[in-house]
Amino acid sequence: MTEVPGTDREQAEKQVLEETPLRPEGVEEDSSTQGDEGQTGDDVKPGAGSTDPVT
Incomplete structure (x- = not known):
């Protein structure tokens, strides 16, 4: 942005905020997947000892 x-x-x-779209025109939001919304903290951590040790 250049200053006038x-x-x-x-x-x-x-x-700039009014003129800049959140996503390019023609690109639609993909609502077919939920992603990881709602999963936080201890709920998403792997259990103790559930990972393979690094050798």
Whole structure:
């Protein structure tokens, strides 16, 4: 982003946020997978001793 004389930074930032799409046009959100949302902390840790030792 280049600064234009007379433009304050907050206004320039607002314009960039309004003009920049979150994803490119023509790309649709993939809702067929759930990913790892909702899995946190101890629920996703492997059990003790369940991994192969490094040799």
